[in-house]
Amino acid sequence: MSDKEYVATIKQICEFLQSDPTPDVIQGLRDSFSNLSMHLKAGPFLEVFETTISNIPFGALFSLLAAPDNKLIVSVADVTGQLLNPVTWTMIHQTFEDYIIQGLAHPHSTFSEHYGPHLWKCLEGKSDTDTTKLIKRVLVHLFNVGMAKDYLFSKDSLKVVSSLLSGNESQRFRVYDVVTAAIGRSDDIFEFLCQKGIIDAFVKEGDSDDILAVMNWHELLPILCTSKFAYDYFSLQGIFSRSLQQLHSDDAGTASAAYSLLQVSTLKLFSRMVDAQGANPAEFLAEYDIAPVLGRLILTEGSESELKSTAIRCLGAIGNNTGALEHLAAEKTALEALVDTYGRSIGYQRVEYLQTIACIFGHAPQPTNTTSQACYELYSRLAQGNFLVSVTQEIMKGFEESCVAGFAVIQKMAGHAWGVREIASSKTVVNFLLTRDSSRVKTAQQWQFSAVQAIAEAKDAQGAFDSDDYSRITRYVKEGPYYVDSTPQVALGSS
Numbered sequence: 001m002s003d004k005e006y007v008a009t010i011k012q013i014c015e016f017l018q019s020d021p022t023p024d025v026i027q028g029l030r031d032s033f034s035n036l037s038m039h040l041k042a043g044p045f046l047e048v049f050e051t052t053i054s055n056i057p058f059g060a061l062f063s064l065l066a067a068p069d070n071k072l073i074v075s076v077a078d079v080t081g082q083l084l085n086p087v088t089w090t091m092i093h094q095t096f097e098d099y100i101i102q103g104l105a106h107p108h109s110t111f112s113e114h115y116g117p118h119l120w121k122c123l124e125g126k127s128d129t130d131t132t133k134l135i136k137r138v139l140v141h142l143f144n145v146g147m148a149k150d151y152l153f154s155k156d157s158l159k160v161v162s163s164l165l166s167g168n169e170s171q172r173f174r175v176y177d178v179v180t181a182a183i184g185r186s187d188d189i190f191e192f193l194c195q196k197g198i199i200d201a202f203v204k205e206g207d208s209d210d211i212l213a214v215m216n217w218h219e220l221l222p223i224l225c226t227s228k229f230a231y232d233y234f235s236l237q238g239i240f241s242r243s244l245q246q247l248h249s250d251d252a253g254t255a256s257a258a259y260s261l262l263q264v265s266t267l268k269l270f271s272r273m274v275d276a277q278g279a280n281p282a283e284f285l286a287e288y289d290i291a292p293v294l295g296r297l298i299l300t301e302g303s304e305s306e307l308k309s310t311a312i313r314c315l316g317a318i319g320n321n322t323g324a325l326e327h328l329a330a331e332k333t334a335l336e337a338l339v340d341t342y343g344r345s346i347g348y349q350r351v352e353y354l355q356t357i358a359c360i361f362g363h364a365p366q367p368t369n370t371t372s373q374a375c376y377e378l379y380s381r382l383a384q385g386n387f388l389v390s391v392t393q394e395i396m397k398g399f400e401e402s403c404v405a406g407f408a409v410i411q412k413m414a415g416h417a418w419g420v421r422e423i424a425s426s427k428t429v430v431n432f433l434l435t436r437d438s439s440r441v442k443t444a445q446q447w448q449f450s451a452v453q454a455i456a457e458a459k460d461a462q463g464a465f466d467s468d469d470y471s472r473i474t475r476y477v478k479e480g481p482y483y484v485d486s487t488p489q490v491a492l493g494s495s
Contacts, residue, residue: 005035005039006036006039006048006051007051009032009035009036009039010036010051010052010055010056011055012028012032013029013032013033013036013056014055014056016028016029016032017029017056017060021068026068026069026072029064029072029075030069030071030072030075033072033075033076033078033079034075036048036052036079037075037078037079037082040052040079040082040083041082049082049083052079052083053083058080058083061076061079061080061083064076084118116152116153116154116156116157117154117156117157117159117160119135119138119139119152120139120152120157120160120161120164120175121160122135123135123136123164123171123174123175123178124164124167124171125170125171126168126170126171127170128170128174132174136174136177136178139152139178139181140177140178140181143178143181143182143184143185152182153182153192153196158196161175161198162197165198165201169210169212169213169216172201172205173213173216173220175198176202176205176220177220179193179198179202179224180220180223180224183224183226183230184226187227187229187230190226190227190229190230190233191229194233199233202217202220202224203234203237203239205217206221206239206242206243211258211261211262214262214265215261215262215265218265218266218268218269221234221239221269221273222269222272222273222275222276223276225273225276225277225278225279226276226277226278227277227278228278228279229278230278231276231278231279232278235287240270240273240284240287240288241288243266243269243270243288244270244288244289244290244293246262246263246266247263247266247267247290247293248293260306260307263307264306264307264310267290267293267294267297267307267310267311267314268310268314270288270290270314270318271313271314271317271318272317273288274317274318274321274323274324275321280323281321281322281323281324281327282323282324282326282327285318285324285327285328285331286327289331290314290318291327291328291331291333291334292331292333292334293311294311294314294315294318294333294334294337295333295334295336295337296337297310297311298311298312298315298334298337298338298341299337299340299341308349309349309352312338312349312352312353312356313352313355313356315328315334315335315338315356315360316355316356316357316358316359316360317359319335319356319359319360319363320359320360320362320363321363322363322364322367322368322371325360325363325371325374325375326368326370326371326374328374329370329371329374329377335374335378338353338356338357338378338382339378339381339382341353342382342383343383343384348401350394350402351394351401351402351405354391354394354402354405354406354408354409355405355408357378357382357409358405358408358409358411358412359412360375360378361375361379361409361412361413361415361416361419362408362411362412362415363375364415365415367415367416372416372417372418375416375418375419376416376418379413379418379419379422388410388413388422388423388426388429389426389429391406391409391410392406392428392429392432394406395407395432398439398440400440400441400443400444403440403441403443403444403447403448404443404444404447407444407447407448407450407451408447408451410423410433410451410454410455411447411450411451411454412454414451414454414455414457414458414461415454415458417458417460420455420458420460420461420464421460421464423455423464424461424464424465424469427469430465430469430472430473433448433451433452433455434452434472434473434476436448436483436484438484442481442482445481445482446481448481449476449477449480449481450481452473452476452477453477455473456473456474456476456477461473
């Protein structure tokens with residue numbers, strides 16, 4: 001075919017595109033696009049490519065998605081696919097991203113299948129760019145609206161995914177981020193990805209010598225456990241048992257900084273797993289009992305240990321789950337360690353203790369009798385039975401973190417009948433809670449208000465407080481968190 005032939009074909013397409021879509025025009029477009037496809041394949045490709053995109057806008061090609069002729073759609077899809085091959089997403093995404101998504105959603109598979117591989121290819125590269133972030137969001141969105149397996153896991157798309165998974169860490173984990181959205185749709189997709197080796201590739205990331213890669217892996221694992229099917233798969237791979245064994249290692253706390261980072265990340269993995277959709281928290285902790293590890297680390301002397309601080313925070317995260325708290329209360333080791341070391345904590349570590357206790361007390365809007373009793377037993381043993389006084393003393397130090405953590409504890413206590421009774425039984429504590437201090441930062445004032453509001457809204461409050469105190473509490477709530485008494489003062493001066 002001569003150069004003039006492909007130029008003539010392009011001109012003919014332009015003329016048809018400006019005409020009314022009569023049957024003859026549709027037939028003419030169908031034949032012309034078939035000819036243009038042959039010109040692109042025969043070459044010289046670059047010349048045909050440049051002439052085509054100079055005369056036929058991509059927007060015009062995408063507009064033919066609505067063409068009333070399947071054969072025309074197939075011809076246009078073939079041409080568009082050839083034109084997109086040498087074009088990077090960076091060059092076209094700002095203008096054509098909506099068309100790409102439209103193409104993926106098109107009911108004609110020949111058209112939609114052209115775009116999946118192009119989208120996946122855009123996840124290549126060592127560093128995150130605006131393009132990779134955008135494409136990841138687009139892919140996640142498409143999976144969330146149910147377009148995963150049919151459109152984005154085609155044979156050609158899977159080849160690109162396989163290539164990405166053999167590349168650098170950044171692009172591998174971009175794929176895993178997208179896969180997380182995909183498997184949230186159904187167990188069928190998880191099983192399909194297992195068959196294609198994608199889930200096994202993810203599992204192997206846990207054996208990497210790259211600490212940062214393993215930390216990223218720990219972040220994603222609980223999210224991937226979206227169902228019991230997925231959780232059971234990972235459990236059978238021995239992932240959690242190996243991770244727990246690492247925490248039981250004699251080297252814990254004495255090894256390199258990199259190893260310590262790994263230990264911290266592993267602790268956080270277990271704290272997040274109790275909230276994984278596919279895991280039963282009590283059963284998970286019964287099989288992979290992290291409580292003795294937490295107890296041992298919390299008993300570590302000193303306030304500078306990152307592992308100890310992480311163990312304290314993870315105990316709070318685990319205890320914030322009702323099923324997990326029941327296990328902790330029965331197992332006792334970790335909560336005993338918390339009681340034993342609370343009184344010796346100082347500085348910011350005391351704040352971490354209070355935050356953890358607030359998480360445990362606030363594990364549910366309506367705690368069960370079992371978990372509420374567990375919270376009361378913890379409360380009654382902290383600070384040798386004087387925990388509420390200890391909390392008010394921390395608030396009185398005036399530091400923002402101490403104030404917020406202390407008021408958070410009191411707020412969560414108000415969610416328990418015993419907590420309301422304990423607060424009501426101390427006139428000193430009641431007066432303290434109802435005394436405003438405008439010198440506190442607004443965050444602390446807001447948390448003070450939240451604590452008083454929680455007390456006012458507790459179903460047992462009116463019966464627990466005497467009428468004067470209850471009236472003061474309800475008035476405080478009506479006045480809001482930042483009320484300032486504006487009663488005018490009369491100044492007396494000499495004449």
